[in-house]
Amino acid sequence: ALLGCLVKVLLWVASALLYFGSEQAASLLGSPCLRRLYHAWLAAVVIFGPLLQFHVNSRTTPPSHGNFFNIKFVNSAWGWTCTFLGGFVLLVVFLATRRVAVTARHLSRLVLGGAVWGGAGRGPGRAFLLIEDLTGSCFEPLPQGLLLHELPAPSSCLAAGHQWRGYTVSSHTFLLTFCCLLMAEEAAVFAKYLAHGLPAGTPLRLVFLLNVLLLGLWNFLLLCTVIYFHQYTHKVVGAAVGTFAWYLTYGSWYHQPWSPGSPGHGLFPHPRSSRKHN
DSSP: OHHHHHHHHHHHHHHHHHHHHHHHHHHHHTOHHHHHHHHHHHHHHHHHGGGGGGTSOTTSOOOOTTSHHIIIIITTHHHHHHHHHHHHHHHHHHHHHOOHHHHHHHHHHHHHHHHHHHHHSSSTTOHHHHHHHHHOEEEEEETTEEEEEOOOSHHHHHHTTOEEEOOOOOHHHHHHHHHHHHHHHHHTHHHHHHHTTOOOOHHHHHHHHHHHHHHHHHHHHHHHHHHHSSOHHHHHHHHHHHHHHHIIIIIIGGGSTTSSOOTTTTTSOOHHHHHHHO
């Protein structure tokens, strides 16, 4: 009996913390003013974050590209974002509308976000790799330094055992910036969702808080990336391209009638229409 009572108390505390945490996080993310400050924070991280490398303890070993977080999270940031954010969007839209077509329309924003990442990234035929190919030259590493070769294509340069070096836009900075902006925009809907008294049980609140935690992780990893990896201009350009991609989609296109719609569009009754109905 004592054990059962203790379990009930712990479940009640966990439920209360979940409710309180989700309410507070929704209130913060739902504030337009705080979201503008968050955009300024991201810009400050990328522009001024690299200066922190001069204050890092010189005795600490800088993390390598093969560290755990880089392999498990940064390299797969879009997959993590789609998994967590897709579950949140699915629950919010379907619980608010009970319409599969509307739910699919809102989920299509993540499909388009994946297309943005797929077109930009560093795979074959992607924009960042093309920039590196067009601006690069072939070098042979020697003990005395690098010897320039006049091989015109990266394929022939690499086949000869040399190195192709061009302007490398930081794909990690691009992706983390884009994911941060996208998640903040999508998660902001939850405040309005709660304000309309729509069903918000434990599963939905838990999924929302998991997205908030993932957003916090992306901010931390973005800060680590700008401190330890890539050259300064490569990071700034990557973040600028990520911000521009967010602006073209969430800041512009998704507000048009022929788009997937902005987060929250069509989910909540308009105040005027509800008054007329009453």
